[in-house]
Every structure is written in structure tokens, then in C-alpha cells.
Amino acid sequence: MTVNTSRRGFLKGAAAATAVLMVGARPDGAIAAASGESAMLNPFVKIGSDGSVTAIVKHFEKGQGPATGLTTLIAEEIGLRMDQIGYEFAPSNPALYNNLLFGQFQGTGGSTAMANSFQQYRTAGAAAREMLLNAAAQAWSVDASELTLDEGVIAGAGQSAPLGDLVAAAAELEAPAEPRLKDPSEFRLIGNTEVRRVDSAIKGNGTAQYAMDVHLPNQMVTMIKRPEQRGALVTGFDDSAAQGIKGYIMSQTLPNNAGVAVYAENTWAAMQSRDALEVEWDVSAAETRDSEQIKAEIMAALDAEPEYNVNKTDAAATLAALDGAAQVVEQSFYFPLLAHAPMEPLTCTIQATEDGGILLHDGCQFPTGPHLALSQIFELPMEKIQINTMFAGGSFGRRATPDADYQVEAALAFIVTDRTRPVKLVWSREDDLRSGYYRPAFGHKVRVGLDADGNIVGWDHRIAGQSIMKGTAFEDFSVHDGVDHSSVEGTSDSPYQIPGGFFGLTDTKKATSTLWWRSVGHTHTAYVMEVMMDMAARAAGQDPVEFRLRYLTGGADQDRMAGVLKLAAEKAGWGNAPAGRAQGIAVHKSFGSYVAEVAEISGNAEDGVKIERITCAVDCGLAVNPDVVKAQMEGGIGYGIGHVMRDQITLTSGAVDQFNFPDYEPLRIGDIAAIDVHIVPSAEAPTGVGEPGTPPAAPALANAIAAASDLRVGNLPMAENGVAFV
């Protein structure tokens, strides 16, 4: 068996395989009843003759709530209470379970789980309901319109039966092409604040199973000895010191020479054995720069002619407007590398199946990626590869790699064994912080021109950083005319109607493996846009809310952004902060959702800032589960603020300086005293909530600090740039 270890080769292969799947593999109707499994009324609903109903959830659950949300949609349309329905995670099958916004690719990301599933899962539930009602109508020789299905009971025309009694008959019927969906006035579960998460109890008693919890009979635990400097290659190793460690089995150089796999009987033995291993590296192709050098290269790129004209406008006109401005407000910004650091370190387990296939156990965010990769590595057809998707202990983007990095690593570690024993790959926290994928470093330099009346007349905005998407299978999706949208999203496409805007982008040299990080480009663009808006408002002598509203007119997009801005201001008591408190505000649209946040702080940059309250207003269309929406805002705010306070990944001679949480201190419970979330009532289609809470949080804090301290934080993290926190 040969192993394709060329990344570019793999990506080309992955793209080709995707294309093959797009031709002819997709059933004409995803809602077609599967006659082979009588209990499956369609790919999303399984009903047993005992009446047990199971929603098949195509999105993985990392805490963001799809297990609850998608199950709710099915229960709503069938006519069930939440305690009458269970759920299980879908197998990997891009023909059935693809993300409708990703093409023929099954995966979770971009805050799309509810947005792409809302109609699909409701339709699946409604189709099941109609089939059950039609089966009852036939059995009872009545018209289906006389029957209802409520709380799992079919009733009408003097008859009633639990739905389980009619499953066998329903499964013989044809699925309706266009089942009637409930009118929103009929909703009992969608939008109901009393509907609880379906995974709370098992996550509170230790029984929820994550990939880290896999213990297969006879499994080996493998950890990878990786180079200090990214890109170094193994030339040899000495495991004599590991030989004496109880539980040590062996070590093998990975076929791509990226590291040495150390195998042991258990995790602790694997950790000790890896520590004992001596490896020789060829560092000739490795990264050797310091992060200060990378930063200098990015900042220098901001002063050169931009590589790309993002909004295809005449830069000269913007420069002329700035020359003629009554005043120009300017600021430069630097955003360091950031790690995702999900609570559960990366892990997955690979085993051979009795039929000659491969089974992957994984908290799998992008099933189609590893499915294709494993098919290629093991030279097996897609149907011989199965993925058991388990709970994931967070992700924030890390588990969704275009190159299926850790699953490929596990496959390579498995393929060099005799494959009789399952291989469980375990990353340590140090692996996660030191050898991971990072939010790329970015620099921005912005000059905003104001006329004598405080109106914006020009906005010159330069961005430089490493593209996330170029060179990946997602390049065609995100890169147009050379511009990686994920580098600039949230700037020129902002709902703000900014006159005289020029947006330029320069891609900088690859520094590390980079990856989307909760809210992707918005992690830096929202900060820059909203700090600049705040600076411009204050320079104009105007209230920051009123100033923003002047540029939010002219359409529904602007109205919705203005709506959350006003709601957050109202709920926060904007302009009426208690004595000793300062406020800052920010608003941003991302992933189709509009979020405004007011940060209220006490203290100041010099004596120490205490974050007293974050008030958030969100418009995400119809909130299917309002409490999950609130939880995602709370979490998104915490994630955004925790990192800008004090986190960064830095390099010395190409090696990451941080080791574990003490050097990459997470947000702690005392860091934010309170968060209030308010949801704008809406009948619009649901949009994302996993990410949109994050972008406005950091600039709201930055603007509050500026109000309290007259300090503009352009370079992050704040704690390294003049802000003390208490």
C-alpha cells in the first residue's frame, strides 16, 4: 500500500473526489423515504414501532446547540413533546447529510448549522407527520384531514393511536414532495424559552461520551513527537530511554516525516515515552523567524502599495478626500497569532473493521474531509470508511481543518502498524498550543477623514496578513480575484454606508499553519472598524451611537444593524453609566446576524480595568431556541474578550513560546462580572449564533477603556500593551 503524503496531492485528490460525489451520487429528493430501513421515514427521522422517535443530527455538537435545535425542528413538525424524541449523530454521508451551504460536503462551520437545516429538518419532520397521518387515515378509512398528531398521538374521527402503531404502514407510503409546514402561529417548541438543551444531564453527570473517552479493547494510545520548529522533518530517533517505561510499545516515524508516533498501552505511558524519545530533525525547511520579525513584515506591508484592491475603487479619490479633510483620525493595529485551545485536546481513534474497512471515532466537525482523506490513505472506497461522530469538547474552528490534519495524522500512525490494534491518537495541551493551527496574525492601518461638520469624507483602510483559504480545498469558495474574503470580511462589505472608502489587502508570507478561529476574519476586522468608528465619533464631537446611526440608513441590512445598536444602547443605559464606570459600544454583522454590545467597566488602564457588565443585543432572525442563542452570545463574548485581554502565540526562532494554560491564560470566571443578552424578535429565517457574539466584544471593551483612560489599544493583547486588569 502506498501512502500519499503530499499535502497538495491530497488536496487535489480531495477536490476531485468531491466533484465525483457531486455527479449523480445525490438522491433526487433528500426527503425520499428509505425503504430499506423500515423505521427510517427519511434520512432525518427514525421511528421505532415502540413509538420511539430519533432525530438524526447532521451537525456535530461542540456545545453550540444543534443537537437541541435540530431535534426541536423535527419534534415541532411531527407533533411531539421534547421528552418524546431522542437524537443521534448522523453517519458520514455527504449525499444525505451535506451542509446545504457547503455544496456536497458534510460539515459544521461558519455558524450555518441552523441556517442550512431550518427548512430541511422542518420539512423532514412534516413529511414524517404526513406519512403517519396518511397511514392512519388508510387504516381507519377516514380522510387524513380529520386527523391530528399531537404529543405523539394520532387522533380524530373517533379513533386514536400512538404513532408507533402506524410506523410500519407509514414506511410503506411515498414521502410527500411538499409537506405542509406549520405556520409560526402553531409553534409550540420553536421560539419557546422553556425548551431545554437535550445534552445537559449527560454532560453534568459524566456519561456524555467524547472522542477522548474511547477505550476500545486492545487499543494502543499514540502521541506524536513533533518538532519545535514547524516544518522540521525527522531524520532519526532513539527510543532506548523509552524502552524501560512500563507500557511502552514502540515508535515509528510517520510516513511524511512530520513526527515520530510513540505507541503505548495507555495515555500516561505514551506521555512518558514520548518525553523519553530522542529525535533528530532536519530543520533546513523549518520556520526560523521570531514573531517580532513576522510582525515587522506585516506592518511594513501596510505601508507598501496593497496587493489587492478589495472594493475595486479608486484609491486616489480616497487619498484626495483625506487630503481635503478638516481632520484625519488614524490608527494602526496588530493582531497576534491565537490558538483555539478547545477544552478537549484533539483526539480520534482508528480501528480496522471485520469487513476490511476503517472506522474512525471522532468529535468530527467536517466528516467529508477525513472521510475522503482516509479513503485515499487506506485506498478504500468511500463506503468502506465509517465515521462515528461523538461529542466534541469545543472547537472554535480547530476541529474543522481543510486538510483533516489530526485525522490524517492518526491514519498515518495506524497505517505503519500491523493494524490489528486500534490506534487512539491523543494530543496534549502542549501539542495543542505549540503544534497547532492558529488564527493568522494581521495588521491594519486606517485613516478616516472628517469634514468640518464631522462627516466622514474618506476611509483609507489597509490590511495585511496570511490568507487562511489559499492553498486549501476551500480556495475556490473564498478567494475571488486574488482576495481571500476571509481576510477582509466585515470591512468593505459592512452594512455601514461609508463614503470614500478604499480597502486594500496584501497577503503576507506563510508563518504558521493557519485556520479559521471563531468568527474568522471578523476577529480582527470588527475590532478595527468599531474602534475607528469610535475614534471618528469622538473626533467629530458626536455620540458614538448617534454617529454610527448616521451611516446605517438606506435598507433592511442597515435597519437591522441599527436595531441592535439602539437596543443594546437602551438596555445598557447608554450615556448614563454609574459614577466610576465607563462604557464602550460596538456593533457588527457576521454570518448573517447582527450583534451590538456595550461594555461597562470600572477603573482604568493604569490602575486596572474591571469588566462589570456586557450588554448584548442580537438579531439572528427567528431564534429557534432563545436560551441557546443567549448562551452562544455569552460564550462568544467571553471567547472574544478573554483573548484580547491577555492571549497571544509568539515564536522565538520559529518555536512557539507558550506551553500550556499558564502561558495562554484562559478567561476565568471573575473576568466578566455580568452579561445580559437581548434578542430582537424576528420572523426572518434563522442565521448564525455560534460566532457573531465574538466580533463586537473586544472593540466594545477597547472603546470603554478609551473612554476611561484616553488610551487607544491598537496592538493586542491588551495586557501587553498598556492595560492592566483587576
Add this chain to the structure above:
Amino acid sequence: MTISLKLNGQTHDVDVEPGTPLLWVIRDELKMTGTKFGCGVASCGACTVHLDGEPVRSCQTYIEDVGEAEITTIEAMEDSKIGAAVQQAWVELDVVQCGYCQSGQIMSAVGLLSENAKPTVEEIDSYMHGNACRCATYQRIRAGIQRAAEILEA
């Protein structure tokens, strides 16, 4: 070496090397997976268990130091009055998101309520400081502890 452990009211004999962290004995030898590995250096609290009722980080507790102490893990919390109250509050408020840290959060919360029946917000923040939650469910952890205190008081 063979070590006899008292865990959740039962005695387990395990054959492990000295220096093995209690975390890996619980997870890999006893196959009890409610106690989580998050950092290995006592910085995140995901591995929190009780030794004679006191929360400890099991990733930095060596097996030979456990001695006669009674080990309690998340799996036994439903049998404890305070544990059950905390778990009830966690469900009522939907504290969890990814959930991976929550065993440790609950073990610490039970430790706090065991010694302080009605902790203030400041006392909660101070006691729970070492339990990281990357999903930032802290608001609800705080509210969950206050709710559990109410349940226990009733």
C-alpha cells in the same frame, strides 16, 4: 505495583507504576471517563475529583500519595445531596455547552457548597477561579451554584 483504591464507595486494586497521576488511573485503568484530561498541569480543573471530600486536581495527584483517602468522582455525585442539587441546578439553567469541563466545574462547586452553604459572588469567583471553561459558561456556573444553594436551603 498493586495499589488498593477506595473510589465511590468501592475498593479497586490497580497495577500501576508509582508516579502515575490519579487522573490516568481513573480514566485508563478503571475506564471511568467522567473525569476529564484538559491540561495535565493543574491549570484548568477539568480533572477535579474529591479526596476525602476536598477537591483536588487528579492530574497532579500521584497515585502513591492517595493512600487511604476516599476518592469521589463525578459518577457518584448523584448519590450526594449537594452533588444532586448542583446537577439539578446545572440542568435547570442549561449551564453546559461543550460540557467537557463541567465534571470538574461540578466537583469544585460541590466542594465550595460543602464548606460554604451560601457563597457570595466574590466567594464563588474566588473558589472557582481554577476551573477554566473555554466555552465561557461562567455566568451560568455562577448562577448554578447560587441556584444549588437555594435548592439545598429549601
